Amino acid sequence: MVVYSEDHREETCRRGRIEVICGSMFSGKTEELIRSLRRATFAHQRVEIFKPSIDTRYSEEEVVSHDNNSIKSTPIDSSASILLFTSEIDVVGIDEAQFFDDGLPGVCNELANRGVRVIIAGLDMDFKGVPFGPIPALCAIADEVTKVHAICVKCGNLAYVSHRTVLNDKRVLLGEKEEYEPLCRCCYQKALKEDMSK
Numbered sequence: 001m002v003v004y005s006e007d008h009r010e011e012t013c014r015r016g017r018i019e020v021i022c023g024s025m026f027s028g029k030t031e032e033l034i035r036s037l038r039r040a041t042f043a044h045q046r047v048e049i050f051k052p053s054i055d056t057r058y059s060e061e062e063v064v065s066h067d068n069n070s071i072k073s074t075p076i077d078s079s080a081s082i083l084l085f086t087s088e089i090d091v092v093g094i095d096e097a098q099f100f101d102d103g104l105p106g107v108c109n110e111l112a113n114r115g116v117r118v119i120i121a122g123l124d125m126d127f128k129g130v131p132f133g134p135i136p137a138l139c140a141i142a143d144e145v146t147k148v149h150a151i152c153v154k155c156g157n158l159a160y161v162s163h164r165t166v167l168n169d170k171r172v173l174l175g176e177k178e179e180y181e182p183l184c185r186c187c188y189q190k191a192l193k194e195d196m197s198k
């Protein structure tokens with residue numbers, strides 16, 4: 001008879017999984033990511049965090065959310081680099097995932113299949129309401145998807161999109177509060193009509 005110790009069972013059946021936290025700007029995605037990663041750290045798990053090097057709004061080395069609740073991260077250019085950094089890691093956090101290349105879902109699957117818990121935060125849609133980068137594919141392969149919501153600045157209902165308040169058609173415009181506003185579907189439709197008459 002073979003008796004497996006608790007440790008042995010954990011080693012042979014490490015629970016890899018993919019969790020996606022998505023939503024509009026100001027919806028608290030990064031705060032939610034940081035909260036999950038902190039909890040994993042308290043549970044003595046080895047945590048590594050990545051973000052695209054395009055996002056250098058605040059600091060080169062930290063995932064920083066709007067309430068300054070920050071955690072150190074590694075900026076990388078390509079999703080494939082994540083695999084090079086994660087050989088001894090239990091939990092991988094990925095912030096601003098919408099800016100990564102289309103290889104990211106494959107990388108996350110690979111990590112989860114190796115037993116790594118992968119937690120991804122990203123914008124679900126761009127300012128035009130179009131699904132953003134690898135986020136739709138990540139939602140499809142995720143074990144768990146959490147959609148978080150900001151509050152519509154016009155009516156107080158749950159927001160669903162980040163409306164750009166400055167005239168600029170570039171998809172990637174790393175913005176602050178002045179350049180985007182969270183709106184619900186109804187107020188977004190009104191805002192688009194107003195934009196067209198400008």
Ligand SMILES: [Zn+2]
Binds near residue numbers: 157187
């Ligand atoms: Zn509204």
